Every structure is written in structure tokens, then in C-alpha cells.
Amino acid sequence: MLSMPRKVKLRLEWIQREFLWGGGALERKIHLVRMLGLRMFGGAMRVREVGARWVDDRVIWRETNCGKFSVKSLYKSLVSSHPISFPSSAIWKVTVQPRVSFFGWEATWGKALTLDQLQRRGWALVNRCYLCQRHEESIDHILLHCDKARTLWVLLFSMFGVQWVLPATVKETLSGWNRSFVGKKRKGVWKASPLFLFWTVWKTRNKVAFEEEELSIQRFKASFVYFLWSEMKRSIKDGPSTLVDFVGWVASR
Numbered sequence: 001m002l003s004m005p006r007k008v009k010l011r012l013e014w015i016q017r018e019f020l021w022g023g024g025a026l027e028r029k030i031h032l033v034r035m036l037g038l039r040m041f042g043g044a045m046r047v048r049e050v051g052a053r054w055v056d057d058r059v060i061w062r063e064t065n066c067g068k069f070s071v072k073s074l075y076k077s078l079v080s081s082h083p084i085s086f087p088s089s090a091i092w093k094v095t096v097q098p099r100v101s102f103f104g105w106e107a108t109w110g111k112a113l114t115l116d117q118l119q120r121r122g123w124a125l126v127n128r129c130y131l132c133q134r135h136e137e138s139i140d141h142i143l144l145h146c147d148k149a150r151t152l153w154v155l156l157f158s159m160f161g162v163q164w165v166l167p168a169t170v171k172e173t174l175s176g177w178n179r180s181f182v183g184k185k186r187k188g189v190w191k192a193s194p195l196f197l198f199w200t201v202w203k204t205r206n207k208v209a210f211e212e213e214e215l216s217i218q219r220f221k222a223s224f225v226y227f228l229w230s231e232m233k234r235s236i237k238d239g240p241s242t243l244v245d246f247v248g249w250v251a252s253r
Helices: 006-021 036-040 071-079 088-092 098-108 115-120 139-145 147-160 170-177 187-210 217-235 243-251
Strands: none
Touching: 006 147, 006 217, 006 243, 088 098, 088 170, 088 187, 098 170, 098 187, 139 147, 139 170, 139 187, 147 187, 147 217, 147 243, 170 187, 187 217, 217 243
């Protein structure tokens, strides 16, 4: 893994500081926090539009004809929720190497050989995440919820100046990622970034597991940012020519 150049490190630290505490060029944040219950309840928590003006608002439960909540209607809504479709376009229609797309496909299906998968196949081993050493390893944990992986997610969101709540699974993450909220200029980098992040985490995990390499958060971040830049710079028309310029370009509106 690479060591992060000092100028890049300082630039990323500034972006994260401005993102977390506000102020500066990144004060206008795009809020992408979505209410998870909205998906769970199939939209049942939405409020109907009130046609009459100057009438007090009221909440209507859309799963019953009378508009009143009942446990039975909630149960039926949960049972009949539509399954999330497979995010094919978020995997195969982005500018990444085939091996990166294939790993994204494998991770989405839950077929990557994480420790929990090896246990299901009959291997007698202790299941502990190689990166955080605290929780059991699954593909959703190591790519989304592991404390170490989350440092990359925070870095990524800080670079783009957005706020996001990660869903529970890789499949849900990619399904919701296909929409672009970052403008046409940065759309390609945004759409490809989760696959690059997944690949960086997985490669680092394997080095820790099989090469007994000690995890360095700074090198971890540097590997992700450099990989993202080196793979995307060829597809950005009149884009940044250096890593430092790329970081600034991603952070620009």
C-alpha cells in the first residue's frame, strides 16, 4: 500500500474538517439521509396531499381504507414489501476494471469467501473480522459496518461533501447508489466509487489475513484515494492531472 503524500493528506484533512464542522466552501451540504422505515413500510408513513387550503394537516395511514393505523395492516405491509432488485447497472455499467465489477457482483450475492461463508461450508475456525478484530466477519460487516471500513466511507462522503446513511447490506447500498446527487461533472466518479472502496477493503483484508501485514489507517486511506484517481483519471475529460488536483476537483461543486 502507498503512503499518502503530505499535500494530499493535508487537503483531505481540511475537507473532512470542513465537512464535519461546517464553514468554508463545503458549508452547503447535500443531505441524503433517507428514512429507512419508508422503504420498510412501502411508503406507508407518507402524508397524503391535502387538497383544501387552510385546513389543519393530519397524518393518514395509507395501508388502511379509513386512514387509521392498525398492527394488522402494518404486518401485511411488511410481509408484502417488494424485494430489492439486483443492482446490475451499478456493477456492470460503471468505469471500473472487470475484476472490480466481478467482486462487486460476488459481494452483492454474498458469495465472497468471508469467514462466515467458510464456516457454512464446514470449516472449523474462529470468526473474527481481520480488520477491526471485534466483530464476526461477513461481507456486509467488512465492506460497510466495520470501523476500519467506515473510515473510507467517511473520507469518501467528505470528499464529495454529502451526508449519507449506509443501508444494512451491500445490495441495498448499490441499489440506492445509482442515482447521482453530485452533478453531471462528478457523476462517473461517484457511481464507481463504492466498487473501488469495496475492492480496496477486500485487498487490504487479504493482506492482513494472509500476509500478516499490519493495518495502517493512513496507508488504507491513501490506497483508496490513489486507486480511485488512477482508475478514473482516464475517463475524466479535461480532468485533474495530479492526485492533489483530483482531490480538489472531487470536492468542487
